[in-house]
Amino acid sequence: MTINRQWLLAARPAGMIGPQNFEYAESPIPTLSAGEVLVKNLFLSFDPTQRNWMVDRPGYLPPVGMGETMRAGSVGQVVDSQHDDFAVGELVQTTGGWQDYAVVAPGQGPMGLTKLPAGVSPEMMLSILGITGLTAYFGLLDIGLPKAGETVLVSGAAGATGSIVGQIAKLKGCRVVGIAGGPEKCRWLKEQAGFDAVIDYKNADVNAQIALHCPEKWDVFFDNVGGDILEAALNHLNLHSRIVMCGGISGYNATDPVPGPANLMNLITNRGRMQGFIILDYLPRAMEAIHELMAWVAAGDIIYQVDLKEGFENIPSTLQRLYTGQNVGKQLLKIANPV
Amino acid sequence: MTINRQWLLAARPAGMIGPQNFEYAESPIPTLSAGEVLVKNLFLSFDPTQRNWMVDRPGYLPPVGMGETMRAGSVGQVVDSQHDDFAVGELVQTTGGWQDYAVVAPGQGPMGLTKLPAGVSPEMMLSILGITGLTAYFGLLDIGLPKAGETVLVSGAAGATGSIVGQIAKLKGCRVVGIAGGPEKCRWLKEQAGFDAVIDYKNADVNAQIALHCPEKWDVFFDNVGGDILEAALNHLNLHSRIVMCGGISGYNATDPVPGPANLMNLITNRGRMQGFIILDYLPRAMEAIHELMAWVAAGDIIYQVDLKEGFENIPSTLQRLYTGQNVGKQLLKIANPV
Numbered sequence: 001m002t003i004n005r006q007w008l009l010a011a012r013p014a015g016m017i018g019p020q021n022f023e024y025a026e027s028p029i030p031t032l033s034a035g036e037v038l039v040k041n042l043f044l045s046f047d048p049t050q051r052n053w054m055v056d057r058p059g060y061l062p063p064v065g066m067g068e069t070m071r072a073g074s075v076g077q078v079v080d081s082q083h084d085d086f087a088v089g090e091l092v093q094t095t096g097g098w099q100d101y102a103v104v105a106p107g108q109g110p111m112g113l114t115k116l117p118a119g120v121s122p123e124m125m126l127s128i129l130g131i132t133g134l135t136a137y138f139g140l141l142d143i144g145l146p147k148a149g150e151t152v153l154v155s156g157a158a159g160a161t162g163s164i165v166g167q168i169a170k171l172k173g174c175r176v177v178g179i180a181g182g183p184e185k186c187r188w189l190k191e192q193a194g195f196d197a198v199i200d201y202k203n204a205d206v207n208a209q210i211a212l213h214c215p216e217k218w219d220v221f222f223d224n225v226g227g228d229i230l231e232a233a234l235n236h237l238n239l240h241s242r243i244v245m246c247g248g249i250s251g252y253n254a255t256d257p258v259p260g261p262a263n264l265m266n267l268i269t270n271r272g273r274m275q276g277f278i279i280l281d282y283l284p285r286a287m288e289a290i291h292e293l294m295a296w297v298a299a300g301d302i303i304y305q306v307d308l309k310e311g312f313e314n315i316p317s318t319l320q321r322l323y324t325g326q327n328v329g330k331q332l333l334k335i336a337n338p339v
Numbered sequence: 340m341t342i343n344r345q346w347l348l349a350a351r352p353a354g355m356i357g358p359q360n361f362e363y364a365e366s367p368i369p370t371l372s373a374g375e376v377l378v379k380n381l382f383l384s385f386d387p388t389q390r391n392w393m394v395d396r397p398g399y400l401p402p403v404g405m406g407e408t409m410r411a412g413s414v415g416q417v418v419d420s421q422h423d424d425f426a427v428g429e430l431v432q433t434t435g436g437w438q439d440y441a442v443v444a445p446g447q448g449p450m451g452l453t454k455l456p457a458g459v460s461p462e463m464m465l466s467i468l469g470i471t472g473l474t475a476y477f478g479l480l481d482i483g484l485p486k487a488g489e490t491v492l493v494s495g496a497a498g499a500t501g502s503i504v505g506q507i508a509k510l511k512g513c514r515v516v517g518i519a520g521g522p523e524k525c526r527w528l529k530e531q532a533g534f535d536a537v538i539d540y541k542n543a544d545v546n547a548q549i550a551l552h553c554p555e556k557w558d559v560f561f562d563n564v565g566g567d568i569l570e571a572a573l574n575h576l577n578l579h580s581r582i583v584m585c586g587g588i589s590g591y592n593a594t595d596p597v598p599g600p601a602n603l604m605n606l607i608t609n610r611g612r613m614q615g616f617i618i619l620d621y622l623p624r625a626m627e628a629i630h631e632l633m634a635w636v637a638a639g640d641i642i643y644q645v646d647l648k649e650g651f652e653n654i655p656s657t658l659q660r661l662y663t664g665q666n667v668g669k670q671l672l673k674i675a676n677p678v
Contacts, residue, residue, distance in 0.1 A: 248607070
């Protein structure tokens with residue numbers, strides 16, 4: 001193969017994003033300068049925050065420019081190297097984007113360039129040991145500060161991050177209640193992931209169910225969803241509770257601004273704290289989390305699900321799955337096999 | 340005088356509260372049991388949170404019952420005592436309520452029973468050195484954690500709490516921007532209280548004015564107001580900013596739930612923290628604040644305003660002044676002079 005297939009940003013989001021926002025293109029495989037590495041992308045990571053990168057407004061990363069390759073986390077293989085620390089054949093994690101080949105350099109880009117630890121598969125690196133697992137780990141433990149005996153409520157609980165959050169909370173001695181969409185996801189959370197209770201937001205009154213399943217209210221709410229679910233949760237917060245603001249996927253594809261919760265003042269009455277975070281800030285501490293997560297996975301204390309698609313042509317439609325709730329666990333897509 | 344005049348809660352709030360919510364009554368002056376003290380109320384404190392106490396829902400204090408004396412902070416004089424620590428004639432701070440005489444005991448009621456320090460007037464005790472001053476002090480310093488060189492934005496800035504917040508922030512080396520209603524209040528803040536800039540929300544586009552007066556965005560937002568002003572503020576928060584949720588007076592008298600800010604997710608992008616608090620939690624540490632505030636007042640570093648009304652019959656209408664923005668500084672009402 002001598003061409004570099006790419007998906008470029010072709011239209012800023014307006015409402016639900018999908019293939020119409022992207023344009024297929026081909027370009028020559030780029031050449032390297034000193035210090036650079038040519039990575040062939042093997043697996044792409046799909047993350048709800050990618051939609052935020054497509055919008056032309058200030059964010060925690062610069063917006064993807066119109067006509068630029070769509071940004072995405074990835075695991076790939078070094079196929080050419082002008083950097084002494086990276087050799088052809090090595091597997092690396094980086095922000096390779098929606099293309100076959102990426103020119104990257106250590107210390108550049110939002111996720112830099114790191115080798116996969118021995119024995120770690122691309123699927124593990126992009127889910128439990130990657131941004132997803134780190135988000136769950138640092139968000140819950142550093143921002144949520146759960147204590148044994150407390151109740152932890154998780155929205156988007158069957159998502160890649162939410163399911164890990166709940167399992168870490170269980171390991172810390174908490175009662176864990178998840179909110180997810182549909183009986184299948186809920187069953188998996190209860191029977192496989194060990195959640196104490198699960199609320200199916202598509203088939204139940206979330207407010208009433210939180211009251212039912214959190215008889216002593218909740219102490220930590222790890223929120224991936226925002227909107228109505230955040231408002232329902234805010235009716236049942238305990239004194240000195242903590243809201244970990246991880247995401248607000250319910251509003252990402254709205255065409256008009258979505259009002260916030262009408263009961264925000266409950267944070268005052270209950271001395272609550274609501275705090276946002278961006279996982280990139282924690283990358284210098286990544287190894288703390290990776291070591292502990294690897295040990296938990298090896299011991300069978302944490303399970304994780306990967307929803308794996310294939311085919312370069314399916315990249316745009318795969319991103320959409322995140323916002324329609326179709327993915328079960330971490331959404332990945334395989335472009336190529338390692339050689 | 341042998342009767343105890345009282346204002347009782349007669350109707351739960353629906354929309355703007357006013358005299359219609361209260362009923363005048365007279366009862367005999369109560370008699371004391373062992374350990375109790377009879378206090379004649381001299382000055383009543385008016386606080387925005389009093390409306391919350393009138394609503395029949397769980398709060399940080401039990402709701403005032405229908406037909407019960409309206410709860411209020413007060414300074415009074417001991418006129419009879421069955422407690423060794425309190426002598427007739429002493430001035431005390433307590434939660435005396437809307438009545439001439441209150442039976443109180445140390446350690447009982449939300450504010451207990453404490454003597455006024457030597458040289459402290461009732462007006463000082465109920466404003467700069469009381470709940471108002473403590474709210475400003477601990478809210479700003481403990482929750483807001485301002486650092487020299489940072490920008491502190493304050494809503495309800497001409498209010499009793501807000502004006503103290505801004506002045507403490509100046510003493511800590513911050514740039515201080517206030518939001519208040521009307522040119523008179525704004526002028527006082529700028530010319531007398533030393534705010535760096537003031538936004539008149541009644542006569543300007545708050546969003547544009549925050550952008551103008553916070554060229555490096557804000558690091559701490561001390562919010563007494565909520566609603567649209569909170570939403571405007573959330574467009575201009577700095578990385579790692581802190582919102583001190585003190586109150587939401589803009590929504591207190593709404594008949595329907597008021598939606599929260601549509602841009603709450605900015606807290607994620609900017610790693611922001613939004614935290615509520617109730618000053619009663621800080622009462623064990625009150626002397627820390629009182630000593631420092633007294634020193635600042637003595638040195639002329641902090642000024643405060645008292646809006647003093649008189650007359651038992653004017654109590655209900657005086658409470659309403661808080662929600663219509665009529666009060667300038669701390670709203671008090673004098674019932675009687677000390678003997």
